[in-house]
Amino acid sequence: MVVPPLLRAVIMGPPGSGKGTVSARIIKHFGMKHLSSGDLLRDNMQKKTEVGILAKSYIDQGQLIPDDIMTRLMLNELKGLDQYNWLLDGFPRTVAQAEALDKECQIDTVIDLDVPFETIKCRLTARWIHPASGRVYNLEFSPPKVQGIDDITGEPLVQRDDDKPETVTKRLQAYDAQTKPVLEYYREKGLLKSFSGTETNKIWPHIYAFLQTKLPDVSQQDAATPR
Ligand SMILES: Nc1nc2c(ncn2[C@@H]2O[C@H](COP(=O)(O)OP(=O)(O)O)[C@@H](O)[C@H]2O)c(=O)[nH]1
Ligand SMILES: Nc1ncnc2c1ncn2[C@@H]1O[C@H](COP(=O)(O)OP(=O)(O)O)[C@@H](O)[C@H]1O
Known part of the structure; x- marks a missing residue:
């Protein structure tokens, strides 16, 4: 039996x-391992690790964590996932990070969510998360069943x-200055697949169709109506 090569994907935006x-839907349908730099940093902050304490000062200011710290942290986590198809979320965010990642493995595809800044600003102030799992809710788009409570564990949600609006503005500036060049980096390599729109539910079927050309749907649901 020929074993297909493992898929190495990045989601950007x-x-x-x-x-x-979108990552949650990809994992559900395609069974990939999801590694989110933001979730990993928040976990470190909550546990007050050395990296977590250092990261907090940057995150609170809407700035990126220095490349060497971030790269070490993520490449170390990836070591444990080398037997799986994986999806990186939030990393790489600078060209230096992308170059460091390239030295370790070959990326197959980069999914870029091209959503206008104006759409985003309103969403973030209505975002609530369950820190332990990384599950994300939105008061309008995807509210929890009970306000302020995680659907699965019953634990409290946090913002x-x-x-905060001021920090969101700084994060969007950092994205423009430091992360947009990463899109160019992958575009030049022929790996970038951009999906444009203002609603996840409209973008998702296109991402689903694209990934179906690479991996089988492992979910129990009817593949004709992916959710
Ligand atoms: N109104 C609206 N909110 C959305 C949509 N897609 C995602 N969200 C919400 O927008 C916020 C940001 O989404 P998230 O997946 O956390 O984005 P990320 O920062 O790129 O990981 C969350 O509160 C989501 O529930 C959408 O199509 N419409
Ligand atoms: N690859 C990275 N390089 C540097 N800083 C990062 C990286 N990933 C996450 N961070 C830091 O963590 C914060 C939160 O990241 P994340 O949860 O991915 O948020 P979002 O996608 O909503 O901006 C970022 O604003 C940044 O300060």
Whole structure:
């Protein structure tokens, strides 16, 4: 039996473009391992690790964590996933990070969520998360069954400190200056697949169709109506 090669994918897009939301659907349908740099940093902050304490000062200011720290943290996590198809979310965010990642493995595809900044700003102030799992809700788009409570564990939801309007503006500036060049980097390599729109539910069927050309749907649901 020929074993297909493992898929190495990255999901990109500005803060609030829906990376976490789309990643959850990708994992459900295609069974990939999801590694989110933001979730990993928040976990470190909550546990008050050395990286977590350092990261907090940058995150609270809407700035990126220095490349060497971020790269070490993520490449170390990836070591444990080398037997799986994986999806990186939030990393790489600078060209230096992308180059460091390239030295370790060959990326197959980069999914870019191209969502306008104006759409994003409103979304983030209505975002609530369950920190332990990374599950993400939105008061209008995807509210929890009970207000303020995670659907699965019954634990309380929190708002991210960096979703304050002033910090969101700084994060969008950092995206423009530092992360957009990464899109160009992957475009030049022929790996970038951009999906444009203002609603995740309209973008998702296109991403689903694209990934179906690479991986089988492992979910129990009817593949004709992906959700
Ligand atoms: N109104 C609206 N909110 C959305 C849509 N897609 C995602 N969201 C919400 O927008 C916020 C940001 O999405 P998230 O997946 O966390 O984005 P990320 O920062 O790129 O990982 C969350 O509160 C989501 O529930 C959408 O199509 N419409
Ligand atoms: N690859 C990275 N390089 C540097 N900083 C990062 C990286 N990933 C996450 N961060 C930091 O963590 C914050 C939150 O990241 P994330 O949860 O991915 O948020 P979002 O996609 O909503 O901007 C970022 O604003 C940044 O300060």
